Amino acid sequence: MNIPLLSIIIIIYLLVIGYLGFLGYRGTKSDRDFNIAGRQIHPYIMAISYGATFISTSAIVGFGGAAGVFGMGLLWLTFLNIALGVAVAFIVFGKRTRKMGLNLEAHTFPEFLGKRYDSKFIQVLGGVVIFVFMPLYAGVVLIGAARFIESTLNINFVLALAIFSIVIASYVIAGGLKGVMYTDSLQGTIMFVGMAALLILTYKSLGGIIPAHQALTDMASRVPESLAAAGHQGWTAMPALGSPLWWSLVSTIILGVGIGVLAQPQLVVRFMTVKSNKELNRAVFIGGIFILFMTGAAFIVGALSNVYFFNSSGNIAIAEAGGNTDLIIPAFINMAMPQWFVYIFMMTLLAAAMSTLSSQFHAMGTSFSRDIIGTGSRTSENEEGQKPRNGLLVTKAGVMLGIIISVILGYYLPISIIARGTALFFGVCAAVFLPMYICGLYWKRTSKAGAVSGMIAGLAVSVFWMFFVHKANASMLKLVVVLTGRESLFGFPWNAVDPILVAFPLALIVTIIVTLFTRPVPAAVVEKSFK
Amino acid sequence: MLGFSGVSIFLAYILCILSTVFCIIYGVVMWNKDK
Numbered sequence: 001m002n003i004p005l006l007s008i009i010i011i012i013y014l015l016v017i018g019y020l021g022f023l024g025y026r027g028t029k030s031d032r033d034f035n036i037a038g039r040q041i042h043p044y045i046m047a048i049s050y051g052a053t054f055i056s057t058s059a060i061v062g063f064g065g066a067a068g069v070f071g072m073g074l075l076w077l078t079f080l081n082i083a084l085g086v087a088v089a090f091i092v093f094g095k096r097t098r099k100m101g102l103n104l105e106a107h108t109f110p111e112f113l114g115k116r117y118d119s120k121f122i123q124v125l126g127g128v129v130i131f132v133f134m135p136l137y138a139g140v141v142l143i144g145a146a147r148f149i150e151s152t153l154n155i156n157f158v159l160a161l162a163i164f165s166i167v168i169a170s171y172v173i174a175g176g177l178k179g180v181m182y183t184d185s186l187q188g189t190i191m192f193v194g195m196a197a198l199l200i201l202t203y204k205s206l207g208g209i210i211p212a213h214q215a216l217t218d219m220a221s222r223v224p225e226s227l228a229a230a231g232h233q234g235w236t237a238m239p240a241l242g243s244p245l246w247w248s249l250v251s252t253i254i255l256g257v258g259i260g261v262l263a264q265p266q267l268v269v270r271f272m273t274v275k276s277n278k279e280l281n282r283a284v285f286i287g288g289i290f291i292l293f294m295t296g297a298a299f300i301v302g303a304l305s306n307v308y309f310f311n312s313s314g315n316i317a318i319a320e321a322g323g324n325t326d327l328i329i330p331a332f333i334n335m336a337m338p339q340w341f342v343y344i345f346m347m348t349l350l351a352a353a354m355s356t357l358s359s360q361f362h363a364m365g366t367s368f369s370r371d372i373i374g375t376g377s378r379t380s381e382n383e384e385g386q387k388p389r390n391g392l393l394v395t396k397a398g399v400m401l402g403i404i405i406s407v408i409l410g411y412y413l414p415i416s417i418i419a420r421g422t423a424l425f426f427g428v429c430a431a432v433f434l435p436m437y438i439c440g441l442y443w444k445r446t447s448k449a450g451a452v453s454g455m456i457a458g459l460a461v462s463v464f465w466m467f468f469v470h471k472a473n474a475s476m477l478k479l480v481v482v483l484t485g486r487e488s489l490f491g492f493p494w495n496a497v498d499p500i501l502v503a504f505p506l507a508l509i510v511t512i513i514v515t516l517f518t519r520p521v522p523a524a525v526v527e528k529s530f531k
Numbered sequence: 532m533l534g535f536s537g538v539s540i541f542l543a544y545i546l547c548i549l550s551t552v553f554c555i556i557y558g559v560v561m562w563n564k565d566k
Contacts, residue, residue, distance in 0.1 A: 072535065075543035082550040091557070213534025220536065237537030278565040285558020292551040 003153060006343060013347060020182040024175025031391045034176030035107035035366050041181055041273040047283035049181040050270045051290040052188030052355035054261060056141045058422055060298045060352055065325035067302030068317035070249050071235030074299040080258030081295050086287040089262055094271040094280045096441045100529050101272035109265035110371040116440045117448045118525045122455060127371025130265055131364055133428050135402060136421035138360040139410030145353035152346055168354055169403050172361045173396045180358045187351035192293055194348030199297035201337060206307055215307045222316055235303050247496035256498040260426030263434040266363040305332040361399050368398025424466060431458030431503035435511045444526050449518035454511030462503035471495040
């Protein structure tokens with residue numbers, strides 16, 4: 001690795017990021033500009049920004065490494081990411097969200113839900129959920145990126161963490177969502193080029209698409225006994241139905257992430273950044289291709305790395321990585337790919353981390369000011385221009401606070417808890433927001449009491465299941481171990497069921513039942529929402 | 532099928548491609564309709 005050359009590439013990249021952040025700063029005159037990019041974003045920028053925010057380094061390295069262990073079964077997650085995360089999200093949810101967000105003059109996801117149900121409580125609790133759980137998710141990405149910079153550029157970890165945080169903070173605070181989305185579009189383009197090249201080079205190095213798959217199929221006898229006992233049937237077959245591996249793959253990885261993406265506050269707000277539904281229609285085209293090459297490439301390459309490692313050293317991927325799944329993709333890149341590609345992949349990972357983090361920091365800042373403090377959320381967008389920019393100052397303070405909390409959590413919390421940050425955030429968001437989001441968009445009758453009840457039930461069940469039942473979380477969070485001496489209150493398969501599969505359906509049922517027995521939202525609010 | 536041993540993986544691989552093709556066709560059709 002030529003450190004001076006990589007440093008020059010990174011400096012040029014940061015200068016371009018700085019310029020794009022400056023463009024965002026120059027175009028940010030009001031709360032609406034800072035929070036939702038003035039509702040004027042180009043469909044290419046919107047689609048790439050959505051994808052780049054969604055795909056972090058953990059999706060490429062973490063889940064790509066998981067594919068090295070589980071095999072190609074993760075492609076079901078790629079399918080859900082495209083079908084639910086792009087097609088359904090943009091067409092079924094996105095269009096109504098954009099229109100309703102405009103009617104209600106909402107700038108954040110909790111504000112959107114709060115105004116739809118005429119409930120300040122929903123807005124504040126939604127903001128608190130984001131501000132409490134999102135720093136855990138941001139902490140995962142932040143610490144991973146700082147470790148990556150530390151190892152590639154040979155600089156001190158704390159220095160890497162500080163520089164990285166300051167760079168992102170500067171363009172988020174100066175440029176608002178315009179700065180975030182302009183830089184996302186560059187970062188997403190780098191990611192697309194990097195991952196598309198990785199997929200093509202991998203297939204080429206293994207003799208083509210079908211020969212590569214066949215070689216992986218022929219390795220089924222190489223599955224370690226411990227994995228075979230847990231249900232592993234080879235890297236081109238799903239684990240045995242109902243086995244522990246099957247539950248881990250289907251429940252936590254495929255459904256947990258596949259459903260969880262629909263209620264991510266930093267993604268939903270993207271729908272409110274475009275001028276009309278025309279832009280969303282065009283964004284579907286770009287988003288589908290982008291996600292296919294992001295997660296599809298990571299999962300296929302992760303699984304196929306087994307063939308490369310076996311041919312070159314006689315080991316399977318997880319053995320080559322010393323048992324650490326996070327090292328499978330980096331080890332494969334360093335050993336199997338040409339030197340020039342290593343630099344491209346470094347930039348891909350840096351771009352993936354920065355694009356996800358900038359949106360997380362922005363979402364935390366806007367939630368702090370609009371939802372928790374309440375700055376500007378009762379001001380009409382038409383009046384906004386004549387008011388002093390106190391709202392922006394509070395939002396920027398919220399961004400800073402969010403970054404500081406994320407850094408502190410990431411630095412001081414044990415790695416076992418930080419490693420669960422992504423799953424915790426996805427699970428809580430799906431349980432708390434998704435039932436009332438779906439009902440709010442498609443069921444005019446949904447009542448405030450129904451939405452609030454579903455929200456509280458979702459939060460309570462989700463947190464309970466994480467701390468006391470779902471073994472992967474509960475054994476790391478330790479509370480159930482301290483109280484009962486066991487790793488879960490229930491046995492298999494309940495302890496393998498992801499919280500999202502229990503909390504989301506329960507919250508949806510509670511929302512519907514309570515709605516049927518309570519007064520609907522005032523007609524004027526419903527009329528304004530759906531006009 | 533395509534070198535996979537499991538029907539489920541073959542199906543996932545095909546569905547990934549088909550869902551992307553749907554996104555492309557939807558985008559192109561709506562793009563022309565919106566003009």
